[in-house]
Amino acid sequence: MTERILARVRAAYDRIAKVDRPEIWIDLRPQADVEAEALALDPSLPLAGRLLAVKGNIDVGGLPTTAGCPSYAYLPDRDAPVVARLRAAGALVIGTTNLDQFATGLVGTRSPYGAVRNSVDPSRISGGSSSGSAVAVALGIADLALGTDTAGSGRVPAAFNGIVGLKPTRGLVPTEGVVPACASLDCVTVFARTLPEAEQALTHMVVSAGAAPVRAPGPWRVAVPDLAQLGELDAGWTDAFQRAAARLEESGAILQPIDLVPFTEAAAMLYEGAFVAERYTAVGAFIDAQAEKGGDGLDPTVTGIVQRSRDVPAHRLYSDRERLATLRSRAMAALADADALLLPTAPGHPTLADVAADPLGANARLGRFTNSTNLFGLAAVAVPAGDVSGLPFGVMLIGPAHTDDRLARVAALLTPSARIAVVGAHLTGQPLNGQLLALGARFSRSVRTAPAYRLYALATEPPKPGLVRVPEDGSAIEAEVWALPPEGLGAFLAALPRPMALGSVELADGTSVPGFLCEPSALTDAADITSFGGWRPYLASLV
Incomplete structure (x- = not known):
């Protein structure tokens, strides 16, 4: 933590x-x-x-x-x-x-x-x-x-x-x-x-x-x-x-x-009535004194609003x-x-x-x-x-x-949140996590997938992870679930580059959430890193 x-x-x-x-x-x-x-x-x-x-x-x-x-x-x-x-x-x-x-x-x-x-x-x-x-x-x-x-x-x-x-x-x-x-x-x-x-x-x-x-x-x-x-x-x-x-x-x-x-x-x-005079009560004396010294650091519009409020009559x-x-x-x-x-x-x-x-x-x-x-x-x-x-x-x-x-x-009722599972560069502390944060996402929980996936380091520069569901010989992979506004999810998907795709990711608890998967066609020359159990342990092994 x-x-x-x-x-x-x-x-x-x-x-x-x-x-x-x-x-x-x-x-x-x-x-x-x-x-x-x-x-x-x-x-x-x-x-x-x-x-x-x-x-x-x-x-x-x-x-x-x-x-x-x-x-x-x-x-x-x-x-x-x-x-x-x-x-x-x-x-x-x-x-x-x-x-x-x-x-x-x-x-x-x-x-x-x-x-x-x-x-x-x-x-x-x-x-x-x-x-x-x-x-x-x-x-x-x-x-x-x-x-x-x-x-x-x-x-x-x-x-x-x-x-x-x-x-x-x-x-x-x-x-x-x-x-x-x-x-x-x-x-x-x-x-x-x-x-x-x-x-x-x-x-x-x-x-x-x-x-x-x-x-x-x-x-x-x-x-x-x-x-x-x-x-x-x-x-x-x-x-x-x-x-x-x-x-x-x-x-x-x-x-x-x-x-x-x-x-x-x-x-x-x-602002058009007497209530604005309370702003003079708050900072009017300071503004008056500062204005007499030349007004250094005073915003002219704010100064005008506050000083004009000084003259509001009490009966108003x-x-x-x-x-x-x-x-x-x-x-x-x-x-x-x-x-x-x-x-x-x-x-x-x-x-x-x-x-x-x-x-x-x-x-x-x-x-x-x-x-x-x-x-x-x-x-x-x-x-x-x-x-x-x-x-x-x-x-x-x-x-x-x-x-x-x-x-x-x-x-x-106006702001239902969407969920997304990430396994690689969008994990907390990883280089692309800021993209999630900028879209209004918030960390929900750390999870593991169901034992039905294999994880690859794609042959890109720098290497990127690719999660693929397999019919057999799968493993549980470290992941994070993030909640984000629906419009944030839409913007995220619009910018998603191939070979990444959004699909249903089954979690170890039996539930499923949308998450990043990789097109099988991208696995040529990719290294199978499933044995590390996740992207971060794999990166740690490279140090």
Whole structure:
């Protein structure tokens, strides 16, 4: 187990070098330090060896907390409680990640550390403000990452990078040790490539779980607004949203209509009303003082937002609170007995150039569906829902406070995982394992095949393994089973070179999973290495 954890750490740092995305990180821990921590780790811990990236506004002991502003930096002597809890469960922190400065933005471009580029298309934004965290997970570097979410910062980046983002009920996860954006709204969130991984991490982040409201028995009930109420979406996104709704219905959920108006009207209040003034309470005095010194390291867009909020009159806050209470009552009445509200996570995915041309307008559009969630005190889950024109498309499920588990169960209907068995270069620590990680795969278990196979070292340069089922004289071969999203499996198969093929691999326990097999025609001049019992023992014999 320790060997596998070390291999995962080394693969992550190799991946960091390969993808060449320095803008992801604010501070990256030295590989030697992480390896030393891995060696001392109890391998029986539930998250043993999971690599964790932490948004740069959350304290990690010994690393500067910058909130995306170098001149704001301070050096915490201890982890924020949420980081400490994940570390206690076995997670290994590899570094702190870039963000929209002071967590003010949904774009991922408002940072002196550089705009974080999208994991799929570098000409597109990553989404923010938890930009670096989302991209670190999407590129297969980190297994888990912490973000924060005030207006959608833990959900928009998930959607744009094809990963999962859980925004828990406020108060479920501690926010101590987090630089506030709007302290009354902020939530710590978690990113992962798969829903089970995100859920597992969240169980270790939670300090207190409130009771979920009683629900009427029966199938899941999902509220879906009329398409006209969604407003303008990017080309192809309406069809993708309809497909997601249809998938829920095909899985047994009951779809019911909902009036979206109170949600979208409340969303507009987050930045256009008095609530934005809480951002000045958080960091306004620092920004004012720094601006007087010349503003070194301040993002001009963020500075403008925070300084303008200083002048919001007090009476506006009280009138906005009253209006928000009315809108919340209408929204909850509209939600009625639905378990979840299904929405696109964002209305579109802009390019870096789009945001540069209109920093405020592009950002405001992105919060159309996310801004109201924390104002209303709701929980949310953002999950992938396919792709449009080669870019990830995501949806979110929003529900009442303390229905986090229910939302995840509904979301699971949209994200069934596929399994694949690997026996060679895609094994943990092997050269091609990063391909699996980049597609959202997660290690499930080590296994052996049924004694019905022979393993060959193909006559290639370098040698590759070939697994062939035989009618007799077979052996059990070392393998690993990985779980990955269906779209990840599809991408994997599309890139599979001959003579490799996907077939059914029978395991020693009698079950079968899809796995790599080799066409018999490729065995000419191949060496039979079955006696080694697996690819890794064979490689070890060559040293």
